[in-house]
Each structure stands twice: as structure tokens, then as C-alpha cells.
Amino acid sequence: DAGVIQSPRHEVTEMGQEVTLRCKPISGHDYLFWYRQTMMRGLELLIYFNNNVPIDDSGMPEDRFSAKMPNASFSTLKIQPSEPRDSAVYFCASTGWGTGYSPLHFGNGTRLTVT
Amino acid sequence: SQQGEEDPQALSIQEGENATMNCSYKTSINNLQWYRQNSGRGLVHLILIRSNEREKHSGRLRVTLDTSKKSSSLLITASRAADTASYFCATDAPREYGNKLVFGAGTILRVKS
Numbered sequence: 714d715a716g717v718i719q720s721p722r723h724e725v726t727e728m729g730q731e732v733t734l735r736c737k738p739i740s741g742h743d744y745l746f747w748y749r750q751t752m753m754r755g756l757e758l759l760i761y762f763n764n765n766v767p768i769d770d771s772g773m774p775e776d777r778f779s780a781k782m783p784n785a786s787f788s789t790l791k792i793q794p795s796e797p798r799d800s801a802v803y804f805c806a807s808t809g810w811g812t813g814y815s816p817l818h819f820g821n822g823t824r825l826t827v828t
Numbered sequence: 829s830q831q832g833e834e835d836p837q838a839l840s841i842q843e844g845e846n847a848t849m850n851c852s853y854k855t856s857i858n859n860l861q862w863y864r865q866n867s868g869r870g871l872v873h874l875i876l877i878r879s880n881e882r883e884k885h886s887g888r889l890r891v892t893l894d895t896s897k898k899s900s901s902l903l904i905t906a907s908r909a910a911d912t913a914s915y916f917c918a919t920d921a922p923r924e925y926g927n928k929l930v931f932g933a934g935t936i937l938r939v940k941s
Contacts, residue, residue, distance in 0.1 A: 717870070746929075748931075755931060755932070755933045755934065756871075756916070756931040758928050758929070758930070761928070769928065804870055804871070806870075806871075814858070814859070814920075815876075816861060816873035816876060817863075817871070817873065817929065818873070819870030819871045819872070820870050821868075821869050821870045822869075822870055
């Protein structure tokens with residue numbers, strides 16, 4: 714199994730630009746999560762999907778952030794326009810069962826730097 | 829605020845020694861999980877302990893859970909340099925918080941060879 718695949722691994726962009734982060738979950742996993750990790754705030758859950766449907770997006774910081782899951786094997790997290798405070802490592806994770814009942818499998822993250 | 833909080837924030841030990849990390853949380857839980865994160869990588873699941881369990885083992889890992897004190901500990905025995913990483917506890921938040929898995933701030937473990 715290839716695990717959760719995220720791309721790109723690193724992204725450097727200028728303030729105001731659109732950023733799109735991509736994730737391919739493990740095949741057969743029905744739940745997909747987007748987390749953001751910073752030194753100041755630790756790991757924050759942004760949004761999660763079940764069977765491609767967004768279930769809870771209360772962690773999405775602002776309207777500048779949006780996430781989609783058009784099919785079971787692909788999800789995107791978009792930031793438009795990006796700001797320096799969005800600089801962080803963004804993780805995608807998936808699991809086959811409900812949150813809290815089975816372990817999450819994380820990708821290696823996308824390190825985003827907004828200058 | 830975060831559901832789980834680890835203690836200590838950082839720990840430095842010699843290879844071969846045991847490492848103990850603690851996690852406290854605030855609400856009732858269904859289970860508690862521990863994860864490891866190596867530098868520049870994603871989190872890797874280590875062990876899951878359910879609320880009706882008190883202790884669980886996996887190789888050199890031993891996890892305890894005390895629901896009356898709302899705390900858990902992770903013990904790594906006979907540590908190795910390869911155990912150097914950050915360790916996080918995660919609790920599934922109650923239904924009123926959306927059944928989300930919430931992570932603590934983590935403990936940075938450094939094992940010196």
C-alpha cells in the first residue's frame with residue numbers, strides 16, 4: 714500500500730497567490746482529514762470528509778480556505794488569496810472507520826511558505 | 829484549547845534508558861491514541877487504548893490510561909537513538925465537539941547515543 718500521498722511536498726508562494734494542496738487517501742478509506750501544524754497552535758483539524766461529503770468544516774480558519782473531495786481517491790485544499798500567516802505544514806490523513814475508533818494514516822505533509 | 833496536553837514538553841535521555849511521557853485531557857473519551865512524528869514526516873500511529881482498558885503493550889511501548897484522573901502515560905523501554913521524535917496523544921472528542929480526533933501539543937524526545 715502506497716499510503717496517503719500528498720503533493721507538493723514544498724510550496725513557496727507570494728502573498729495574494731492561490732495555493733492548491735492535493736491528497737490521495739488510502740484506497741478503501743472512507744474518512745479524509747485535513748490538519749494544519751504550526752509551532753504556535755500545534756495540530757489543528759481544518760475539515761474532514763466521510764464518503765466524499767464534508768462533515769465538519771468548523772476548523773477552516775476563513776473563507777479564504779476551501780476543500781473539496783470530488784471522488785474517493787482525491788481531495789484538494791485551496792487557499793485564495795494566501796497570506797503569510799497561512800505558512801504551516803498541512804497534513805492529509807485517512808482512516809477506514811469513524812474518527813476515534815481507528816488510527817489515522819497521515820501523509821508526509823505539504824510545507825507551505827507564503828512570503 | 830487543546831483536549832490533550834503532554835508533559836514534559838521536551839525530554840532528553842541516554843540510549844538504553846526508559847522514557848515516560850504523560851498526557852492529560854479534559855472531557856470524557858471513547859479512546860486515546862499515541863502517535864510519533866519524525867522530523868519532516870507525517871504522524872505515525874503507535875497504539876490505541878479504549879476507555880475501558882487500563883494498560884496496553886506493543887513491543888517496547890506501554891500505555892496506561894486512568895479515566896478517573898483523565899490522564900495517560902506512554903512508556904518507551906530501552907530507548908534507542910531511532911526513538912528520537914515528537915510524540916503526541918490524541919483523544920476523540922465527545923459528540924458535542926463533533927467526534928473529532930484532537931491532538932495535544934506533543935513531547936519532543938531526544939535519545940542520545
